[in-house]
Amino acid sequence: MPSLRHRRLSIAMLALFGAxxxxxxxxxxxxxxxxxxxxxxxxxxxxxxxxHSDEYAVELGNIRKAxxxxxxxxxxxxxxxxxxxxxxxxxxxKEIGRTHEGKFYCSAFVGRLDVPKPLPPLTMTTTGGTHVYxxxxxxxxxxxxxxxxxxxxxxxxxxxxxxxxxNRPHVRYMVVVVNGKTGQMAYLAGSRLDVDLPWILxxxxxxxxxxxxxxxxxxxxxxxxxxxxxxxxxxxGNRALLLEYCGMGGAAGxxxxxxxxxxxxxxxxxxxxxxxxxxxxxxxxxYQPILELPSRxxxxxxxxxxxxxxxxxxxxxxxxVRMAEDRGLIGQLTSxxxxxxxxxxxxxxxxNPELTLSINIAASDLEGEALFALLDRYVRKxxxxxxxxxxxxxxxxxxxxxxxxxxxxxxxxxxYQIHIDxxxxxFSSLAxxxxxxxxxxxxDRTFTRTIGTDAVTASILPQILSLAESLQLEVxxxxxxxxxxxxxxxATGKRMQAQGWCFGKPVTASQLPKYQEQRRGSPDxxxxxxxxxxxxxx
Ligand code: C2E
Ligand code: MG
Ligand code: MG
Numbered sequence: 001m002p003s004l005r006h007r008r009l010s011i012a013m014l015a016l017f018g019a020x021x022x023x024x025x026x027x028x029x030x031x032x033x034x035x036x037x038x039x040x041x042x043x044x045x046x047x048x049x050x051x052h053s054d055e056y057a058v059e060l061g062n063i064r065k066a067x068x069x070x071x072x073x074x075x076x077x078x079x080x081x082x083x084x085x086x087x088x089x090x091x092x093x094k095e096i097g098r099t100h101e102g103k104f105y106c107s108a109f110v111g112r113l114d115v116p117k118p119l120p121p122l123t124m125t126t127t128g129g130t131h132v133y134x135x136x137x138x139x140x141x142x143x144x145x146x147x148x149x150x151x152x153x154x155x156x157x158x159x160x161x162x163x164x165x166x167n168r169p170h171v172r173y174m175v176v177v178v179n180g181k182t183g184q185m186a187y188l189a190g191s192r193l194d195v196d197l198p199w200i201l202x203x204x205x206x207x208x209x210x211x212x213x214x215x216x217x218x219x220x221x222x223x224x225x226x227x228x229x230x231x232x233x234x235x236x237g238n239r240a241l242l243l244e245y246c247g248m249g250g251a252a253g254x255x256x257x258x259x260x261x262x263x264x265x266x267x268x269x270x271x272x273x274x275x276x277x278x279x280x281x282x283x284x285x286x287y288q289p290i291l292e293l294p295s296r297x298x299x300x301x302x303x304x305x306x307x308x309x310x311x312x313x314x315x316x317x318x319x320x321v322r323m324a325e326d327r328g329l330i331g332q333l334t335s336x337x338x339x340x341x342x343x344x345x346x347x348x349x350x351x352n353p354e355l356t357l358s359i360n361i362a363a364s365d366l367e368g369e370a371l372f373a374l375l376d377r378y379v380r381k382x383x384x385x386x387x388x389x390x391x392x393x394x395x396x397x398x399x400x401x402x403x404x405x406x407x408x409x410x411x412x413x414x415x416y417q418i419h420i421d422x423x424x425x426x427f428s429s430l431a432x433x434x435x436x437x438x439x440x441x442x443x444d445r446t447f448t449r450t451i452g453t454d455a456v457t458a459s460i461l462p463q464i465l466s467l468a469e470s471l472q473l474e475v476x477x478x479x480x481x482x483x484x485x486x487x488x489x490x491a492t493g494k495r496m497q498a499q500g501w502c503f504g505k506p507v508t509a510s511q512l513p514k515y516q517e518q519r520r521g522s523p524d525x526x527x528x529x530x531x532x533x534x535x536x537x538x
Contacts, residue, residue, distance in 0.1 A: 007265055014261035015254050022253015023246045030245030031235065038234045039205070039212055042171065042227045046216040049173055049225040052166060056092050057221040060149065060156060063096060068152045074098060075106035083108035092162035095140055097155045104155065109140035119150065124177070124184035126222040132177055134186045147188055163189050170237060173227045180222065193228055200226055207231070271327055273309050274320055278332050283307050285340050286506035289515055290358065290476060290499045294490040298519040299497050300356030302392070303341040304506050305333065321360075330362040331370060338374050342389075344509035346382030348516070355516075358390040358419060366393075366407035367400075375416065386415030392442065393418060395426030405436060412437040419476065424464065434471040440497075441468060445479020448500070451488045465494055 063086055072078040075098055083096040087108040097107030103116040120136035133148040138157060147158045163175060175189040176197065185197055200206065201215045201224055210231050217224040235242065277283050287301035305321075308314045324330045337359055349355055365371045379386055391411060393404075408418050420433055423441040433441065443464055450458040461477075468475045480486050480500030489498060507515055 010265060011258060011261035015257040018257020019250045019254035023250035026245040026249020027242060029249065030242045034234055034238050035231060038229055042212055042214040042229055045168060045171060046214045046225045046227040049163065049166060050216045050218050052163065053175055053223045054218055054220055056162060057223065059090065059092065063093065063156060064152050064154050067154045075112045080106055080108065080111060092159045093156045094159050095157040098153055099150055099155050100153050104139065107140065123186045124179060126177060127179055127181055132186045158188065160189065170233050171227055171229045173225055176224050178222050178224050193226060270309060271323055274323060275329060277307060278329060278336060283336060285337065285344060286508055287345065287512050288499055288506040289504045290497050291503045293496050293498050298516045300358060301512060302358040302499065303337055305337060325362060330364055334361050334365045334371065335374055338378055342378040342382045345512060346384055348513055349384045349388045350382060353385060356388050356390050358392050360392045360421065363393065363404060366404055387417060390417040390419045392421040394421040395423050408436050434473060438473065440474035440476055442476045442478050448477055448479040448485055451485045465492060469494055
């Protein structure tokens with residue numbers, strides 16, 4: 001087993017590695033989440049701006065309607081006053097004027113020109129026939145430029161700040177007018193984004209050069225919006241959140257690394273401890289009584305290994321038996337159980353020749369000579385009959401069937417009993433087991449549990465009992481936990497044996513005679529320890 005310092009260091013390294021990997025994953029998760037949220041925000045921002053631009057388009061339409069037809073003569077004092085009133089009321093229009101055949105005649109600000117002025121060079125025309133003049137020098141403010149929209153002999157100068165009310169930090173937008181038929185485009189408001197406009201509008205959602213873009217076009221007017229946000233700005237602006245993600249990921253990774261490290265080292269440590277326990281013989285055996293039905297007389301007991309690790313934690317046989325199988329230690333375990341069990345209860349068997357000691361073996365035990373030699377030696381030494389030893393081979397064993405068949409026949413020939421453990425959980429057929437010279441099957445406790453229930457498998461137990469009877473195979477029913485289950489088995493009228501908590505939990509070798517005595521009157525229990533001690537020292 002690794003030293004405590006070495007173990008602690010390994011766990012700490014794993015935890016550290018887990019923390020680093022967790023922090024990196026946390027950063028990545030935070031990064032992805034932030035960009036996803038920003039993308040969703042950009043999309044909804046673009047949709048909102050389209051909504052506002054539609055409202056403005058309605059307002060522009062209303063201004064145009066006010067002069068088509070005009071209630072006053074063209075560029076009259078009253079018409080100019082109406083233009084001044086509408087300009088004053090509007091949020092997005094800085095100036096309203098009247099035009100005719102490419103010339104500008106009068107406006108709210110400038111009044112009536114003595115000599116009409118030609119309109120600036122045309123930038124584009126919308127599908128609705130509105131002329132757009134981008135970046136045009138303004139008559140009422142000669143040092144400024146702005147966007148002029150003209151249609152129906154009315155022109156308006158758009159406010160460059162019309163959308164300022166909707167500005168959001170870190171996000172830029174551009175409002176453009178687009179002619180879907182000619183493909184012409186012109187800037188209307190917002191930031192002048194340096195982008196390939198047709199491409200961005202076709203993409204709708206894209207990321208280019210570290211910037212995220214979303215675009216939306218109005219379904220009613222020739223207006224489109226592009227929104228843009230820099231990914232690095234998003235991440236920088238949310239550094240605290242990213243740190244939180246890193247921290248959470250790191251903490252989770254640290255915990256996972258710690259747990260994994262402990263689990264892994266425990267598994268390695270456990271195998272080494274088990275090896276040591278085998279070498280030192282510090283494993284313990286308990287014996288679970290097996291009873292005859294219907295008499296309930298004790299027919300024998302099954303030896304079951306118990307082991308606690310070096311910290312005193314009881315380890316389940318399901319774990320250490322599998323571990324022993326995986327690490328090639330099962331032969332040593334079987335050898336330990338054969339020796340120790342015969343040492344501990346051999347004297348009881350000698351005095352009660354009708355009793356059987358059941359020992360669990362693994363299929364791999366049947367491959368060599370070791371088991372044969374060991375049995376021969378200890379059975380002979382204890383002065384018991386081979387028939388009093390039942391070797392339990394689990395039905396799920398994966399082994400070369402030929403090897404198993406030969407070994408089983410040989411053991412049978414030498415007088416040992418062969419019992420098939422956990423019957424019903426594997427694939428063997430009863431007929432095949434009969435051919436194999438098996439003496440008994442131990443019906444798995446999953447079938448015992450179905451007694452008295454509506455489970456679909458409830459009918460299997462009676463079928464197994466009948467078939468085993470017709471093939472003259474002995475039956476031992478495992479896991480009998482309740483009196484009702486015992487009564488059910490007795491009521492079948494068939495001869496069988498049973499084992500389970502209803503009849504008794506596993507007991508130590510020294511308690512076994514007392515148990516047996518209660519059942520049918522047998523040697524003095526107090527005698528047990530002396531006999532065990534004597535047989536060990538032989
Ligand atoms: P198994 O050979 O089928 O042994 C019976 C298991 O069922 C034992 O569990 C026993 O304690 C348990 N049991 C007995 N009566 C009842 C009951 O009424 N209800 C329930 N729920 N359980 C009951 P255990 O001791 O935990 O052993 C588990 C398995 O580990 C054994 O199943 C056996 O396959 C294996 N095992 C135990 N000791 C050894 C050993 O020394 N060598 C080998 N190769 N396998 C062993
Ligand atoms: Mg067993
Ligand atoms: Mg079993």
